[in-house]
Amino acid sequence: MRGVQVLTWCVLSVLALSPQSFGLDRGENHQQWPVPYRRFDHRPKADPFCQALYPFCPTGAADGSIPAMHDSDVIEVFRLQAPVWEFKYGGLLGMFHIMHDAIGFRSTVTGQNYTMEWYELFQLGNCTFPHLRDEIRAPFWCNQGAACFFPGIDDQHWKQNGTLEKVAEMTGTQFNKMAKWVKEDNETGIYYETWTVQSEPSPDSTMWFESYDCSQFVHRTYRKLAEMGVTFKSAVQTNYTKLFLYSGQPTFLGNDTTIFGDTRKNPLAAEIRDFYHSFRPHQSIKDFLLSLLEIFDRVVLEKSFYLYYNYEYWHLPMKPPYIRITYEEVPLP
Numbered sequence: 001m002r003g004v005q006v007l008t009w010c011v012l013s014v015l016a017l018s019p020q021s022f023g024l025d026r027g028e029n030h031q032q033w034p035v036p037y038r039r040f041d042h043r044p045k046a047d048p049f050c051q052a053l054y055p056f057c058p059t060g061a062a063d064g065s066i067p068a069m070h071d072s073d074v075i076e077v078f079r080l081q082a083p084v085w086e087f088k089y090g091g092l093l094g095m096f097h098i099m100h101d102a103i104g105f106r107s108t109v110t111g112q113n114y115t116m117e118w119y120e121l122f123q124l125g126n127c128t129f130p131h132l133r134d135e136i137r138a139p140f141w142c143n144q145g146a147a148c149f150f151p152g153i154d155d156q157h158w159k160q161n162g163t164l165e166k167v168a169e170m171t172g173t174q175f176n177k178m179a180k181w182v183k184e185d186n187e188t189g190i191y192y193e194t195w196t197v198q199s200e201p202s203p204d205s206t207m208w209f210e211s212y213d214c215s216q217f218v219h220r221t222y223r224k225l226a227e228m229g230v231t232f233k234s235a236v237q238t239n240y241t242k243l244f245l246y247s248g249q250p251t252f253l254g255n256d257t258t259i260f261g262d263t264r265k266n267p268l269a270a271e272i273r274d275f276y277h278s279f280r281p282h283q284s285i286k287d288f289l290l291s292l293l294e295i296f297d298r299v300v301l302e303k304s305f306y307l308y309y310n311y312e313y314w315h316l317p318m319k320p321p322y323i324r325i326t327y328e329e330v331p332l333p
Contacts, residue, residue, distance in 0.1 A: 031252075034197075034207045038310040039188040043146070046121065049131075050142030056121045057148035064186060066116075066149045066179035070109055073172035077225070078104030078153065079218075079234065080115065082162035084124075097327035099162065099241045101215045104153045105175070113153040116182070118217030120145050120192050127192035129279035130308070137269065138260040139276050141308065145192035147182055147217065163236065167332060170230045181224050185217075193309065197245045197316060201324065208250050208316075209309055215240040219330060226333035237329050244324045245305060247316035255312045272313060275306045299323065 057064075069075060080102040102117035120127045121144040130139035158164040170178075193212035199205045210216070218240075222232065253259060253268065260269050278294040298304050305316040 034210045035309060037189070037193070037210065037212055040190050041188070043144070043187050043190045046144060047142070049133075049140065050122050050126065050144075052122045054123065056119075056146070057150060059152075060148045060150040064147065064149070064183070066182060067114075068179070069107060069172035069175045071171065071173045071176075072109075073175070074108040075170050075172060075175045076106040076108065076166055077168040077170060077230070077232075078106070079163060079165045079167045079238065080104050080117075080153070080158045081240075082158050082160075097239075097241055097325060099215075099327070101218045101240060102158075103218055103221060104158075104164070106153075107172075109172075112151065114149060114151055115153050116147060116149045116221075118145060118147045118186075118214050124192075124194070125281055128194040129281070130276055132273055132277060132280055138256040139273060139308075143191045145190070145212070147186045149182070165234060165236060167234050168225065168230050168232045170225060170228070174225065174228045174230060177228060178221065178225060182221070185220065194243055195245050195307065196242050197247060197250070197307065199248065200246055200319075201244070201321065206249075208247065209307065209314075211242060215242070215330075223333050232332035234332055238332055239327045239329050242326050242328060244326060245307070245316060245318070246320070246322060246324070247305065247318050250307070250314040250316050253306075253313040253315055259313060272306050275304070 081099050084098045084100045100117070100119070102115055105114045105116065106112070122142040126142040127145065130141045133140050153164070155164060189212065191212070193209070195209065196207070196211040197209040198207050226232065253272075254265070259265050259272065275298060278291040278298065280291075283291060299318055299322055303318040303322075305318050307314045307316055
């Protein structure tokens, strides 16, 4: 499956709840853009159907806890970046600027290093596209993302094809406040969102949907630390990977109940399932190549894409350049 996911990334680089969830009217004159990412009051237990090929956070604490630091400690903060799936493909995806981001910490009192990152519980493909199960009418999503905090920093992993750079220092008190915030952020922001959706590539374009991924977690953490008084500086440009879809104004369609539980919407339900069929996991190489042609036909020729966001479906009227991977500078706060 990972080989299929990598090929999907490379090809793309060249080519959610009821409507009242936000307390907003779905009329185009009242819709808020970008659509706010929905927060939860707790993290639900994952469905047993969802199985990770690689276990999530294998060396971190089982409860996701972060060890407390002495208030008087000085904690060094490191910006970490490396190509996605470097352990399997080396620096290959770095050539396409498909990078994973994390944060490192070092206690000057104990000398202990730590790594903190936010990523998918069931790998990227499951967070980006659903499974189509015969016994369930609606597409089935295995989509959760979470923070992982574990001892150590793999210097070679981050340095070889990426970045390991000290960007700040903070006190133990500030670190402990950050740890409390991470726990709260982790319990309320539970799902991964791959796509950033904009009206066009220009800087002043309208953003319809924002991504929620590893780099966004890093940005949120940096901003929180800055609010605490931590000062950042970097000797190198701070670039981050973003995967964009470009479309006209999206149309709200509904959620699982309103679309797949209403027989009057059978044509729409069938269309959504048919769209996601091209992205189904565990395809043979032959089927995958055929699916790429179907994807091209849907996205570029028919100018159509179905986005699942906040457990709700939206239709995107796609327009050039349709899909693009960017590697943009986002300055430190």
